[in-house]
Amino acid sequence: MVLQNGTRNDKDYSDRPVIFLEKKTLTEEIFASDRRVDQRRLAKDFVSALLELKTHHHLVIVEETGISEPSTDDRLNTLLLESGIDLSNTSEHRTGKDKSTLDGYSTVTQIEQFSLRHGIPAERRLLIQAGTKVSIFSDQRDLGTGTFLPEMLALCFHTYNDLVSWILSHPTPYKNLLEGIRAGAEVIREGALVVLPTETVYGLGADATNPTAVEKIFTAKKRPFYDPLIVHVSDTKQMLPLVTEFSEKAKALTTHFWPGPLTIVLPKSSLVPSIVTAGSPSVAIRMPSNPLALELIRLSERPIAAPSANLFGCTSPTTARHVQQQLGGTYDAIIDGGACIVGIESTVISFLGETPRILRPGGIDQQAIEACIGKVLSDRQDNPEDSTTSPGMLPSHYATSTPLRIVENPSNYASRIDVGVLLFGKCEEDFLGPVEYLSPSSDPTEAAKRLYQAMRNLDSLSLSLIVVKLLPETGIGIAVNNRLRKAANNFSGASEK
Ligand code: TXA
Ligand code: MG
Numbered sequence: 001m002v003l004q005n006g007t008r009n010d011k012d013y014s015d016r017p018v019i020f021l022e023k024k025t026l027t028e029e030i031f032a033s034d035r036r037v038d039q040r041r042l043a044k045d046f047v048s049a050l051l052e053l054k055t056h057h058h059l060v061i062v063e064e065t066g067i068s069e070p071s072t073d074d075r076l077n078t079l080l081l082e083s084g085i086d087l088s089n090t091s092e093h094r095t096g097k098d099k100s101t102l103d104g105y106s107t108v109t110q111i112e113q114f115s116l117r118h119g120i121p122a123e124r125r126l127l128i129q130a131g132t133k134v135s136i137f138s139d140q141r142d143l144g145t146g147t148f149l150p151e152m153l154a155l156c157f158h159t160y161n162d163l164v165s166w167i168l169s170h171p172t173p174y175k176n177l178l179e180g181i182r183a184g185a186e187v188i189r190e191g192a193l194v195v196l197p198t199e200t201v202y203g204l205g206a207d208a209t210n211p212t213a214v215e216k217i218f219t220a221k222k223r224p225f226y227d228p229l230i231v232h233v234s235d236t237k238q239m240l241p242l243v244t245e246f247s248e249k250a251k252a253l254t255t256h257f258w259p260g261p262l263t264i265v266l267p268k269s270s271l272v273p274s275i276v277t278a279g280s281p282s283v284a285i286r287m288p289s290n291p292l293a294l295e296l297i298r299l300s301e302r303p304i305a306a307p308s309a310n311l312f313g314c315t316s317p318t319t320a321r322h323v324q325q326q327l328g329g330t331y332d333a334i335i336d337g338g339a340c341i342v343g344i345e346s347t348v349i350s351f352l353g354e355t356p357r358i359l360r361p362g363g364i365d366q367q368a369i370e371a372c373i374g375k376v377l378s379d380r381q382d383n384p385e386d387s388t389t390s391p392g393m394l395p396s397h398y399a400t401s402t403p404l405r406i407v408e409n410p411s412n413y414a415s416r417i418d419v420g421v422l423l424f425g426k427c428e429e430d431f432l433g434p435v436e437y438l439s440p441s442s443d444p445t446e447a448a449k450r451l452y453q454a455m456r457n458l459d460s461l462s463l464s465l466i467v468v469k470l471l472p473e474t475g476i477g478i479a480v481n482n483r484l485r486k487a488a489n490n491f492s493g494a495s496e497k
Contacts, residue, residue: 203306261363
């Protein structure tokens with residue numbers, strides 16, 4: 001049933017969860033002519049996702065906001081109608097006298113109004129927006145006290161396929177997530193392993209104060225004991241007992257960038273077991289910004305040691321599925337929080353020397369750091385070969401199983417059906433082999449977010465070789481290139497598969 005504006009809707013929404021579709025952003029994304037090279041595939045994936053979801057959920061479109069009349073752009077409705085997808089519309093109640101009261105209402109307000117009218121409880125509401133983004137809602141009164149999570153939580157996905165799987169496996173999404181976090185916190189306290197989403201990559205976490213628990217991380221990852229772990233905290237207060245010094249510059253950086261993709265290395269206190277730091281007198285600490293990670297740390301009441309949740313030396317995971325594929329069976333709980341929004345690891349910066357030194361480029365670039373605390377050193381510029389300052393910073397890492405090569409001109413491989421091509425931006429060339437675009441709009445931030453997923457996609461195709469063109473060497477592009485170079489180093493001297 002497609003409702004015309006002004007038609008009263010007497011449908012019963014109480015039996016199933018309701019998915020709201022934000023018409024404005026979805027229309028912009030799906031019908032953008034210049035942005036995406038894979039436009040048709042995106043529209044197709046979107047329609048297949050809704051066809052699958054509509055058997056379990058009601059679908060309601062949220063009209064354009066901030067205008068006095070509903071949008072006249074009906075391309076999205078037409079696409080869905082033609083695909084056999086029934087839609088209701090939040091603007092059904094723009095009738096009679098109360099029409100003007102809806103002018104300028106935000107998407108969330110419209111969802112609230114519609115839900116109140118039709119008795120849809122918060123926990124059964126979902127919102128899909130552009131960027132394969134899903135927001136879930138809660139009524140804090142239902143959740144009880146003792147949670148710091150916001151009432152509305154946004155999750156992102158790499159694909160519509162991932163989005164559908166997540167929605168179908170979380171029938172009461174907010175409650176399911178919170179229960180998962182509470183159970184995960186219990187697992188951490190018991191000394192076992194939990195896979196947790198962070199904004200950078202997924203982590204494999206254990207109680208950082210429990211050496212036996214931490215040892216399990218090394219075993220699961222097949223990680224050598226000389227490679228120290230990052231300890232994750234939910235606030236600065238939790239960090240202070242773990243260190244013996246906290247310099248003014250370190251303080252300034254954490255004030256500015258925490259929670260977020262920044263790890264600081266400071267002298268450790270005796271509370272940190274030596275297995276965490278690989279025997280080093282310093283400890284790496286970070287406060288992630290992912291609200292699910294923060295809530296897990298907070299509820300477990302322990303600092304959590306967590307490396308990226310991949311086998312040692314391999315590509316890092318940015319979805320729970322990536323972790324399951326590689327480490328399935330080695331951990332006791334997994335929290336599926338969708339795709340990581342930064343997509344590459346945190347920047348690691350050491351405060352042990354006179355001048356702070358970046359040991360690993362990452363989610364926060366050198367320029368932003370220097371704008372905050374002045375000149376810092378970086379291994380890239382000042383000491384490129386030295387891996388002794390950070391024992392885990394090995395020259396080869398993040399590797400695919402397919403040989404990966406950095407090339408100047410990927411077009412040279414256009415006729416090779418057995419070669420996968422990883423490109424930063426749009427390219428007119430017709431490649432015979434599979435192509436992954438990190439960012440069709442040449443946005444380095446988007447490229448970072450998609451990097452590991454794209455590497456994994458190509459790696460799963462049994463190709464002889466993956467060729468990559470590096471990003472411009474600025475901002476987060478430096479961190480992306482660092483990962484690509486290390487992945488390629490793994491195969492330096494090796495021939496194609
Ligand atoms: O974004 C991230 O940092 C992710 C998420 C899960 O938080 N974690 C992560 O951990 O990338 P991992 O173990 O894959 O990489 C941590 C790096 C290692 O290369 C290690 O050598 C370095 O941090 N590191 C840890 N402790 C250190 C220390 N005390 N001194 C110097 N480097 C250290
Ligand atoms: Mg790692």
